[in-house]
Amino acid sequence: MSPPPDGPRAAIVVALVGNPNTGKSTLFSALAGIPTRIGNYPGVTVEEKIGRFTHRGQTIELIDLPGTYSLVPKSPDEQVAVDVLRGRLPGVPTPDCVVVVADATNLERNLYLATQALDLGMPTVIALTLSDVAAEKGITIDATELSRRLGCPVVRVVAPKRTGIEALADAVLAVMKSPALPPQGLGPHLAAVEARHEPAAREAIARYAWIEELLTGVVQRQPPARRPLGERIDDLLTHRVWGTLVFAATMLTMFSSIFWLATPLMDGISAGMDAVSGWVEGLLPEGAIRSLVVDGVLAGVGGVVVFVPQIAMLFLFVAILEGCGYLSRAAFLMDRLLCGVGLGGKSFIPLLSSFACAIPGIMAARTIENPRDRLLTILVAPLMSCSARLPVYLLLCGAFVPNVAVGVSWLRLPAVVLAGMYAVGVVTAALVALVLSRTIFRGPPQPFVMELPGWRWPRLEVVLERVREAVWSFLQNAGTLIVAVSIVIWALASYPHSEPAIDAEVATHRTMLTTRLADLPPDDPDRADVAEELASLDTDDGLAAARRGAAQRQSVLGRMGRLVEPLVRPLGWDWRLGCAAIASFPAREVVLGTLAVIYNLGDIDPGDEEGGTALVRRLRAATWDGTNRKVFTLPVALSIMVFFALCAQCASTLVVIGRETSSWLWPVVTFTYMTVLAWLAAFATYQIGTWLGG
Amino acid sequence: MSLEQVAIGSVARVANVSGSDSTSLRLLEMGLTPGVNVRVVGTAPLGGPLELELRGYRLSIRRHEAARVAIAK
Numbered sequence: 078m079s080p081p082p083d084g085p086r087a088a089i090v091v092a093l094v095g096n097p098n099t100g101k102s103t104l105f106s107a108l109a110g111i112p113t114r115i116g117n118y119p120g121v122t123v124e125e126k127i128g129r130f131t132h133r134g135q136t137i138e139l140i141d142l143p144g145t146y147s148l149v150p151k152s153p154d155e156q157v158a159v160d161v162l163r164g165r166l167p168g169v170p171t172p173d174c175v176v177v178v179a180d181a182t183n184l185e186r187n188l189y190l191a192t193q194a195l196d197l198g199m200p201t202v203i204a205l206t207l208s209d210v211a212a213e214k215g216i217t218i219d220a221t222e223l224s225r226r227l228g229c230p231v232v233r234v235v236a237p238k239r240t241g242i243e244a245l246a247d248a249v250l251a252v253m254k255s256p257a258l259p260p261q262g263l264g265p266h267l268a269a270v271e272a273r274h275e276p277a278a279r280e281a282i283a284r285y286a287w288i289e290e291l292l293t294g295v296v297q298r299q300p301p302a303r304r305p306l307g308e309r310i311d312d313l314l315t316h317r318v319w320g321t322l323v324f325a326a327t328m329l330t331m332f333s334s335i336f337w338l339a340t341p342l343m344d345g346i347s348a349g350m351d352a353v354s355g356w357v358e359g360l361l362p363e364g365a366i367r368s369l370v371v372d373g374v375l376a377g378v379g380g381v382v383v384f385v386p387q388i389a390m391l392f393l394f395v396a397i398l399e400g401c402g403y404l405s406r407a408a409f410l411m412d413r414l415l416c417g418v419g420l421g422g423k424s425f426i427p428l429l430s431s432f433a434c435a436i437p438g439i440m441a442a443r444t445i446e447n448p449r450d451r452l453l454t455i456l457v458a459p460l461m462s463c464s465a466r467l468p469v470y471l472l473l474c475g476a477f478v479p480n481v482a483v484g485v486s487w488l489r490l491p492a493v494v495l496a497g498m499y500a501v502g503v504v505t506a507a508l509v510a511l512v513l514s515r516t517i518f519r520g521p522p523q524p525f526v527m528e529l530p531g532w533r534w535p536r537l538e539v540v541l542e543r544v545r546e547a548v549w550s551f552l553q554n555a556g557t558l559i560v561a562v563s564i565v566i567w568a569l570a571s572y573p574h575s576e577p578a579i580d581a582e583v584a585t586h587r588t589m590l591t592t593r594l595a596d597l598p599p600d601d602p603d604r605a606d607v608a609e610e611l612a613s614l615d616t617d618d619g620l621a622a623a624r625r626g627a628a629q630r631q632s633v634l635g636r637m638g639r640l641v642e643p644l645v646r647p648l649g650w651d652w653r654l655g656c657a658a659i660a661s662f663p664a665r666e667v668v669l670g671t672l673a674v675i676y677n678l679g680d681i682d683p684g685d686e687e688g689g690t691a692l693v694r695r696l697r698a699a700t701w702d703g704t705n706r707k708v709f710t711l712p713v714a715l716s717i718m719v720f721f722a723l724c725a726q727c728a729s730t731l732v733v734i735g736r737e738t739s740s741w742l743w744p745v746v747t748f749t750y751m752t753v754l755a756w757l758a759a760f761a762t763y764q765i766g767t768w769l770g771g
Numbered sequence: 772m773s774l775e776q777v778a779i780g781s782v783a784r785v786a787n788v789s790g791s792d793s794t795s796l797r798l799l800e801m802g803l804t805p806g807v808n809v810r811v812v813g814t815a816p817l818g819g820p821l822e823l824e825l826r827g828y829r830l831s832i833r834r835h836e837a838a839r840v841a842i843a844k
Contacts, residue, residue: 146797185827315822
């Protein structure tokens with residue numbers, strides 16, 4: 078092959094454009110395989126995907142542009158598509174050629190974008206996808222005639238079967254050598270549009286008139302003998318009653334799968350990380366380095382990896398639902414419900430997933446094209462009670478909410494309170510979304526104009542690619558930052574470390590317990606617990622646990638707990654609870670473990686029955702410093718639960734919000750509003766609870 | 772009469788899309804141009820969006836968007 082007339086070139090840059098749901102991703106994989114570069118375009122959260130392949134000795138760089146219906150930009154996606162095509166995006170190579178993906182089942186609307194691309198005057202090739210599906214529907218297309226009328230190659234491809242891929246690449250090389258003149262079809266139609274239409278509308282009207290003329294005699298429709306299976310499935314899935322039932326069943330399956338199927342995997346990862354930690358502990362001498370490696374670095378890495386099963390599981394479901402066209406149907410069915418609070422139908426799956434974990438939920442918000450709805454969804458997703466909050470609810474409901482019947486004998490108060498905590502999150506999210514959409518996100522109503530793609534089987538390679546992409550982008554982008562944050566938190570919880578100060582605090586604690594035991598009347602039920610704690614100080618384990626508690630309380634993090642005491646007192650909390658809450662800001666799942674350490678139980682596992690019982694007994698016996706007044710009462714337990722329901726105690730979530738919005742403003746906003754709301758709600762809960770109780 | 776008022780299952784011919792903002796342009800770009808035939812396939816529960824069939828594919832739009840699409844008698 079001779080080099081092109083303008084001299085030998087390193088690579089031809091080809092832009093792949095097309096409507097959403099046209100099989101563009103499958104075609105990308107068929108042409109270029111696994112992408113060489115995935116990320117976001119500079120300044121926006123639109124995904125950038127670039128691949129590379131060689132055809133007949135020529136290197137071709139393939140840029141996958143976001144799916145778009147038009148080249149008149151109305152969304153960031155379309156803006157990016159137009160900017161890349163015009164070579165206006167710094168750091169992204171300017172395309173030499175455009176491949177427009179056109180869905181043969183729906184050629185009329187697909188040619189809208191294709192003719193706009195042709196009007197740009199760049200060498201263009203049209204890849205006609207889904208011809209096999211079109212044939213099933215009785216649609217036949219004369220590609221040769223269409224090619225003649227448009228003046229550009231039209232190549233039939235069935236990407237999953239790799240049919241026509243070679244021919245498509247050949248056509249790209251051919252148009253690069255002898256570019257055709259752009260067609261002049263729009264002009265006469267534009268002149269014919271009635272003057273009564275708005276100027277912006279005229280192009281669209283003229284373009285469709287041109288397309289109708291182009292397709293006359295090119296597309297033949299023969300109604301098939303029986304309605305295609307896809308249409309019959311469609312009728313069921315969009316039926317008002319059956320569709321809603323199928324939807325509820327699908328969502329229930331999806332949600333329980335990410336909740337329950339991911340748990341064994343996550344436990345496995347935790348056990349694996351514990352084993353690695355144990356192994357490293359045996360290798361390194363005790364001291365600051367070992368503590369840094371085990372409690373800082375390894376704990377941080379474990380904290381990142383543990384999210385992978387849920388992310389993979391959710392994206393597996395989302396990719397399957399998206400691949401078969403059901404994601405749009407879910408959005409269609411749920412739109413009215415979410416519209417009422419200023420969100421849209423597409424927010425449903427991200428929000429539902431956030432009940433398992435906000436991180437995959439926030440990542441799933443990528444499926445929302447509308448940037449305002451996407452941002453709003455991301456901001457309220459962390460209010461859904463994730464699985465890390467459940468142990469806190471379970472322990473406190475079990476220990477401090479009286480087990481009495483509510484109305485009927487089988488409905489117990491702890492269960493009602495537990496359900497109430499989930500409701501607190503949902504109602505708050507609805508209110509926040511409503512207020513934000515009417516204030517800072519106010520603007521013209523966002524259009525909900527959504528294609529309901531035909532039912533089809535999801536492609537395995539596309540599904541796996543989605544999962545791989547999601548997991549990889551989480552590990553690569555958020556992972557490193559989460560590990561860094563974990564190391565900082567480790568340092569705050571470990572320093573300063575002074576042996577004499579720890580000895581002094583343990584001695585003070587012993588005196589306090591002795592005095593209290595002497596003061597308690599002989600028949601007081603707490604006597605046994607206090608005596609037990611006092612006796613434990615004389616054992617090696619008990620003393621070590623007390624010293625660990627003292628060390629944590631004297632660390633920067635512990636001092637912050639003391640510092641915030643005036644702030645947490647109105648919530649009914651003592652400074653130890655303040656410490657535990659502050660220590661849980663990086664990751665709320667540590668709170669029970671932290672409470673155990675702060676209340677001198679050492680490293681117990683509050684998740685198992687024995688550890689949980691020990692912690693409950695210690696919490697029940699806890700009193701305000703120097704008094705016999707109990708710390709944990711029903712209003713206090715409720716105020717803690719409400720605080721945990723609403724507070725942004727998850728550094729990983731905030732990091733992911735930062736990544737997904739490409740801005741540090743939104744994590745800060747999320748953290749601030751959630752913490753303020755959590756405090757106010759906990760304050761109201763405690764004050765009202767105390768007032769009702771007293 | 773607008774597309775919002777068309778009975779489920781019936782076919783209507785678009786006369787005009789009112790407005791000149793991005794929503795009306797998007798409706799036109801999706802093929803709701805004057806003269807096109809549209810079948811109202813169904814609606815989502817609780818007064819949700821409409822499901823339409825036009826130009827060989829299915830499109831969903833909210834009711835207040837459908838209200839902008841005038842149909843020919």
